[in-house]
Amino acid sequence: MSDAPSHRPFSEPAPILRWLAGVIVVTYALVSVLPIAWIGMTAFKSQSDAIAYPPKVFFTPTLEGFVDLFTVQTHQPHDFIVKLPPPTSWYEKLARDHDKVIAGPSRVIERFVNSIIIGFGSTLLATFLGTLAAYGFSRFKVPLADDLMFFILSTRMMPPIAVAVPIYMMYRYLNLYDTRIGMILLYTAVNVSLAVWLLKGFIDEIPREYEEAALIDGYTRLQAFRKVVLPQAVTGIAATAIFCLIFSWNEYAFNLLLTNSEAQTMPPFIPFIIGEGGQNWPAVAAGTTLFLAPIFVFTIALRKHLLRGITFGAVRK
Amino acid sequence: MSGMDTITPLAPGTSTRSPPPRVRRISGLSDRAVVWLFIAPTMFLLLAINIFPLIWAIRLSFTGFMANLPRPLGFIGIDNYVDILTDEDIWTNFQVTAHFVFWTIVLQVLIGLALALLINQKFRGHSFWTTVILLPMMLSPAVVGNFWTLLLQPQIGPFNYFIGFFTGAAPSSFTMIGSVSLAPWTIVMVNTWMWTPYVMLICLAGLRSIPEYIYEAAEVDRASSLRQFWSITLPMVTPFLMLAVLFQAIQSFEMFDLVNLLTSGGPGSTTELVSITLKRAAFEKWQTGYASALAVILFVTVFGAANIYVKLLNKVKQQ
Numbered sequence: 001m002s003d004a005p006s007h008r009p010f011s012e013p014a015p016i017l018r019w020l021a022g023v024i025v026v027t028y029a030l031v032s033v034l035p036i037a038w039i040g041m042t043a044f045k046s047q048s049d050a051i052a053y054p055p056k057v058f059f060t061p062t063l064e065g066f067v068d069l070f071t072v073q074t075h076q077p078h079d080f081i082v083k084l085p086p087p088t089s090w091y092e093k094l095a096r097d098h099d100k101v102i103a104g105p106s107r108v109i110e111r112f113v114n115s116i117i118i119g120f121g122s123t124l125l126a127t128f129l130g131t132l133a134a135y136g137f138s139r140f141k142v143p144l145a146d147d148l149m150f151f152i153l154s155t156r157m158m159p160p161i162a163v164a165v166p167i168y169m170m171y172r173y174l175n176l177y178d179t180r181i182g183m184i185l186l187y188t189a190v191n192v193s194l195a196v197w198l199l200k201g202f203i204d205e206i207p208r209e210y211e212e213a214a215l216i217d218g219y220t221r222l223q224a225f226r227k228v229v230l231p232q233a234v235t236g237i238a239a240t241a242i243f244c245l246i247f248s249w250n251e252y253a254f255n256l257l258l259t260n261s262e263a264q265t266m267p268p269f270i271p272f273i274i275g276e277g278g279q280n281w282p283a284v285a286a287g288t289t290l291f292l293a294p295i296f297v298f299t300i301a302l303r304k305h306l307l308r309g310i311t312f313g314a315v316r317k
Numbered sequence: 318m319s320g321m322d323t324i325t326p327l328a329p330g331t332s333t334r335s336p337p338p339r340v341r342r343i344s345g346l347s348d349r350a351v352v353w354l355f356i357a358p359t360m361f362l363l364l365a366i367n368i369f370p371l372i373w374a375i376r377l378s379f380t381g382f383m384a385n386l387p388r389p390l391g392f393i394g395i396d397n398y399v400d401i402l403t404d405e406d407i408w409t410n411f412q413v414t415a416h417f418v419f420w421t422i423v424l425q426v427l428i429g430l431a432l433a434l435l436i437n438q439k440f441r442g443h444s445f446w447t448t449v450i451l452l453p454m455m456l457s458p459a460v461v462g463n464f465w466t467l468l469l470q471p472q473i474g475p476f477n478y479f480i481g482f483f484t485g486a487a488p489s490s491f492t493m494i495g496s497v498s499l500a501p502w503t504i505v506m507v508n509t510w511m512w513t514p515y516v517m518l519i520c521l522a523g524l525r526s527i528p529e530y531i532y533e534a535a536e537v538d539r540a541s542s543l544r545q546f547w548s549i550t551l552p553m554v555t556p557f558l559m560l561a562v563l564f565q566a567i568q569s570f571e572m573f574d575l576v577n578l579l580t581s582g583g584p585g586s587t588t589e590l591v592s593i594t595l596k597r598a599a600f601e602k603w604q605t606g607y608a609s610a611l612a613v614i615l616f617v618t619v620f621g622a623a624n625i626y627v628k629l630l631n632k633v634k635q636q
Contacts, residue, residue: 022440028432029449032510036452038475039464051473054488129359136355140348152359155367157619159571161592162612165599166370166377169384189366192359221351252459252574257600267459271578281467288464292456299455303448307522310454310515314560315522 036292042285050281064098065282067091069108069273069290073100108269108287115265115291118180119248122187127241129188130195131233135225137196138203139211149197153312156193160253171258178259186254191244194312198243201313202236203229239305242298249295266291371616378610385603397610406586407594407611414590416501417508417576418569422562424509429516430558434550436517437524447521454514462578465507469493494580500588504576508569516561523557524550556634563626567619591615 042050044061071091078099087093095102133152137145167186168177176182206229214224230237252267259268270291273284299306307315346354378397380390401407432450436443453461468476469492477488493503527550535545573592576582582589582597595615599608 018438018440021435021438022443025432025435025440025443025446025450029446032453033449034475035465035468035510036456038468042467053472055473055475055478129362132355133359136352140352142352142356148356148360152363154620155363157567157623158367158371159573159592159595159612159615159619161571161573161595161599162616163367163370163374164596165384165605165608165612166373167366168600169605170370170373185362186366189362192362196359220346221348222346225351246455250457250459252457252578253596257596267457267574270460271463279467281473284467285464288460291460295455295457296452299452300448306451307518311519311560311564315519315557 039285039292040289042281043289045282045285047280047282050285062094063091064094065280065286067094067102068280068283069286070106071095072103072106074103075099076101108273111264111266111269112290114180114183114263115249118183118187118263118265119245121180121184122191122248123241123244125184125188126191126195126244127237129192130199130240131230131237133192133196134199134203135229138200139208149200152193152196156190156312160190161257164254164257167254168258178262178264180263182258183255183263183265186258187244187248187251190251190254191247194247194309195240195244197312198240198308199233199236201308201316202233202240206232236305239302239309242302243309246295246298374609374612377606378613380606382606383603384599384605393606397607398614400607401611401614407591409586410589410591410594413501413586413588414570414572417504417572417588417590418566420502420505421508421512421569422566424505425513425516425565426558426562428509428513429561430520430554432513432517433520433524433554436521447518451514451518453511456511458511458575459578461507461511462575465579466494469503471495495584497584497587500580500584504579504588507579508572508575511575512565512568515565516558519557519561520554523554526557527553552636556630559626559630559633563623563630566626567623570619571615 041057041059043065044063045056045059046062046064049056049059050065073095076099081096081099081101084096084101087096092102136142137149142148171177171182174182176185210228210232211224214228215221219227249265250267251265255263255265256268259265266287270284270287273280273287302309377390379392379394381393381396382388382390436447468474471477471489471492476493477491480486481488491499493499493506531549531553532545535549540548571592572590573596576588576590577593577596580588582593591611592615595608595611598604598611
């Protein structure tokens with residue numbers, strides 16, 4: 001984190017101003033990650049610590065929340081628990097400490113698997129289609145190219161809730177309701193607009209001379225695309241793929257309305273992680289933490305391309 | 318598609334200085350076939366999953382159809398539109414939405430621009446802290462809405478304590494989600510928390526695009542820092558800021574997930590944004606025709622406003 005070499009000899013800020021700016025920004029950063037940190041902490045609290053009044057900052061960490069998240073438990077009388085054979089695993093012991101017996105795994109694993117399959121499936125498909133279309137728009141004179149590109153962008157402007165009704169009816173009719181393939185197709189359609197816009201920007205930046213040289217050397221257009229353009233567009237394709245993945249991973253409205261169990265992903269599921277008598281906050285927080293963790297990794301991986309991704313390639317650094 | 322005839326291989330672009338050589342290929346697909354093959358699947362998918370439903374929604378909006386009843390469509394003309402536009406409740410929802418969009422944008426712009434200006438002072442470690450600040454906007458809005466309900470619980474949540482610590486108010490004396498007067502501000506606050514980094518990031522790009530020599534010239538002319546800010550920094554950042562506002566305005570106007578989980582429109586209908594009304598009409602009351610009409614109104618509003626705005630943006634850019 002070294003300082004960038006100063007570019008502005010004239011308007012260089014005074015050291016005290018620079019220091020003050022740093023203090024304000026760091027304070028903002030700390031306050032703004034506080035909510036996320038609190039959820040991360042709650043994941044490791046016991047249920048009584050999580051709903052303590054006043055809220056507890058210092059507590060003894062426990063994995064109860066994670067055990068509650070991944071298992072279904074039943075309450076048993078204490079006498080019954082004492083008579084059982086000794087627990088065979090640490091998580092069983094943890095449950096029995098609270099007079100509970102583990103009855104089996106919870107549905108959260110299926111939801112995670114759905115999130116992963118739908119996320120990766122739609123990302124692969126959207127990136128694949130997007131790369132082809134972006135190459136087409138970047139290198140050839142497509143009739144009405146500007147209009148088509150605007151059309152592609154405008155599909156993203158539609159409020160999801162507004163198109164959800166007819167999509168719901170269409171999916172019912174085609175038996176795609178509550179199926180993974182239905183969700184993959186839908187997310188692909190939403191993501192492909194972003195993919196085309198971003199990738200067109202990336203491919204535009206690759207000099208055409210390389211391909212032309214390859215074509216002269218006797219490559220066909222497809223060979224030139226595969227062996228010359230693709231390798232050079234790898235960074236852009238990877239960045240685009242991560243953006244698509246983040247969208248599919250985070251999406252809520254379509255999944256809420258177009259699934260009810262088989263193809264449900266994590267975002268509509270997390271609010272329904274309920275314990276006895278209200279939400280089991282440590283379990284909710286544990287689910288949230290596991291769900292958000294990959295996003296932190298992606299954010300760091302994407303740092304350089306973030307700006308492009310969030311503005312559809314309109315702003316490039 | 319007679320227009321396809323106009324496709325020529327590689328029109329001279331920005332990166333080619335001389336016209337491309339004419340290449341004869343012995344085998345492989347023609348360029349025309351390649352372009353068709355590459356673009357068609359995307360277009361087909363968008364037509365099937367975006368445009369077809371939209372057209373269907375327009376059709377449904379003129380019917381009294383209810384998706385949970387096996388009945389024919391039953392065209393009723395523009396009744397749905399008349400119902401919506403004369404419904405006091407819908408106007409209230411639009412007002413709630415307008416309040417939400419307006420204040421979200423104002424706060425995001427003020428805080429986002431301020432942060433960008435401060436980060437641009439390039440203090441030690443600024444790039445690390447920038448990444449930290451960006452985190453909230455990468456998260457799932459639904460999950461964010463859900464976990465803020467814990468943070469905002471008047472007794473067990475830390476938020477009221479935090480506020481109480483600085484203001485001296487008793488933590489259990491107010492409730493951010495349950496109170497009619499505070500709830501509309503709560504959704505503004507959480508949305509601002511989440512999306513200010515977005516505005517900040519774009520402003521930062523704007524600041525970095527200003528060439529140094531302009532400031533150098535201003536220094537030579539002995540322009541004060543305030544003067545430099547008003548006549549150099551701000552005008553140069555404005556197009557970037559306007560772009561950020563465009564994206565954020567569309568997003569807030571269509572907001573559903575975060576608010577649905579944070580307040581689900583309550584208390585009463587004080588935080589019921591139009592898209593929450595729409596979801597209820599479509600998937601709880603099953604008034605499919607009515608909901609479709611509302612969807613069309615929503616879409617036309619977004620699209621129309623965005624188009625006018627983009628024209629404005631282009632004018633500003635040219636200056």
